[in-house]
Amino acid sequence: MKTDNSKLTAGKIVFTLVYILIFPALLLFLSNDWYWVEGWIFSIWFIILCYSTIIYLYYKDPSLLAERYKLPGTADQKGWDKYVVCGLVIGFTAWIVILPLDAKRFAWTANFPLWLKILGGVELILSFILFFRSYYDNTFLSPLVSIPLFYRVL
Numbered sequence: 405m406k407t408d409n410s411k412l413t414a415g416k417i418v419f420t421l422v423y424i425l426i427f428p429a430l431l432l433f434l435s436n437d438w439y440w441v442e443g444w445i446f447s448i449w450f451i452i453l454c455y456s457t458i459i460y461l462y463y464k465d466p467s468l469l470a471e472r473y474k475l476p477g478t479a480d481q482k483g484w485d486k487y488v489v490c491g492l493v494i495g496f497t498a499w500i501v502i503l504p505l506d507a508k509r510f511a512w513t514a515n516f517p518l519w520l521k522i523l524g525g526v527e528l529i530l531s532f533i534l535f536f537r538s539y540y541d542n543t544f545l546s547p548l549v550s551i552p553l554f555y556r557v558l
Contacts, residue, residue: 412462416473424454427500435504442521443504449528457539468543 428447435443461469506512516524539545 412466412469412473420458424451427497431500431504433504434501435508437508440504440508442507445525446528449532453532453535457536460536461539465539465543468539468545 428450431447432438432440432443437443458469461472
């Protein structure tokens with residue numbers, strides 16, 4: 405089976421590489437502790453998750469990768485889909501900002517016990533498996549909501 409990766413331009417690749425690295429850098433910067441072990445574990449997990457998924461899609465499902473690069477509101481979507489995706493991005497960014505401020509810089513909550521941190525690390529591994537499986541099992545996994553043409557004909 406021949407794959408068409410021509411839709412993924414060099415500019416998109418560079419943008420993606422930088423975009424993915426912004427979140428871990430922001431997390432560690434806001435923590436004010438470059439030796440924060442949990443922050444590094446999460447950052448490494450996040451980078452590996454994102455890059456491995458992109459590499460997998462690039463070689464195994466380039467049409468899904470191209471679909472995931474589409475902007476909200478394009479194709480056959482309702483206008484409100486754009487706001488839902490923007491809300492998700494804002495929520496994720498707020499989470500990345502609040503997490504290090506709470507855990508390290510201002511310590512708003514008490515320290516978690518070691519067993520709970522280990523459980524969280526195990527859950528990160530399990531979430532990686534489930535996340536990756538969602539792309540492996542569902543070639544229609546797109547952030548854009550659309551109703552295929554053949555359903556509208558029926």
